Amino acid sequence: MSAPLPTAQQLEERALAYLQRRETPAWTEADQAELDAWIDASTAHRVTWLRMQQGWQRVDRLASLRSPQLRQPVRAAWRFGTRRQVALAASLCLAVLGGLLLVQQGIGPFDQRYRTDVGGHQTVPLKDGSRVELNTDTRLRAAVTEQAREVWLEQGEAYFDIAKDPHKPFIVHAGERRIVVLGTRFSVRRDGPRVEVAVAEGKVRVETPRAAKPIPPAIATGGDVVIAEAESVLVAAASPQRVDSELAWRHGLLVFDKVTLADAAREFNRYNRKQIVVVDTLAGDTRISGSFDAANVEAFSRLLERAYGLRIADHGERIAISN
Structure with a gap:
């Protein structure tokens, strides 16, 4: 042992x-x-x-x-x-x-803070040549100096294109998790204690340094998705197509593959102030597939009405969907 x-x-x-x-x-x-x-x-x-x-x-x-x-x-x-x-x-x-x-x-002497509003999208360059794309409703703090390269994802989701430096690993802190890389492309999404990492290229190591009991680091390479929550860390050997779907937000899209309408509604609600409310369980269990404009919640609801016969009620600040 x-x-x-x-x-x-x-x-x-x-x-x-x-x-x-x-x-x-x-x-x-x-x-x-x-x-x-x-x-x-x-x-x-x-x-x-x-x-x-x-x-x-x-x-x-x-x-x-x-x-x-x-x-x-x-x-x-x-x-x-x-x-x-x-x-x-x-x-x-x-x-x-x-x-x-x-x-x-207000912040440390080397720190920079970035944030996007609901529906926002921003690309920022870092001092070491790396680039970070912030998704909707995201807050991130970066401290990139000659001694170290670290960022803290406080909320939301970001895509990282990391410049290689064998002497200074790049570290992303997301809740209880720490993602360590030398040079690669990947995304990190933080939903409270749940952290999801999708690796587009290269290799990352996902650590849980302050766990109550030692948790071995998870190693993920291009095409893999890591899902970490509580004491569990799952590495799913995903296809490049799945990672592309995970990163579709970079192009303003949401891609679903047989997800429930309830889950699809939660994703749309991340990008829009006009919220989708699924009224009943039967409608919420409807399976959805396809590619959709993340910012056009009205078009999505019209498609649901035509394709599934669901009832749509637009109340201004929210759209109620029922069977």
């Missing part, structure tokens, strides 16, 4: 222990070789090291600018504390300094 994967906290404590030892005169070339080997052992190690190193550099820089006294308790824990104490001191100091940044600037 293989050993359990280390948790995110264990990785952070290990990185902080190396940072602590490196500050002392006893640090040797052998210690540096050990650190280099640990960093190269996995992408998770490299990402943790870059994040913690950047955090400590920011602590020093901001603390010296704002209050020299703020750095003293952190340095004391750095030199004399246990790993857990060091981690706690780092968390507290970063929280304090992070709060100062939020008050003064």
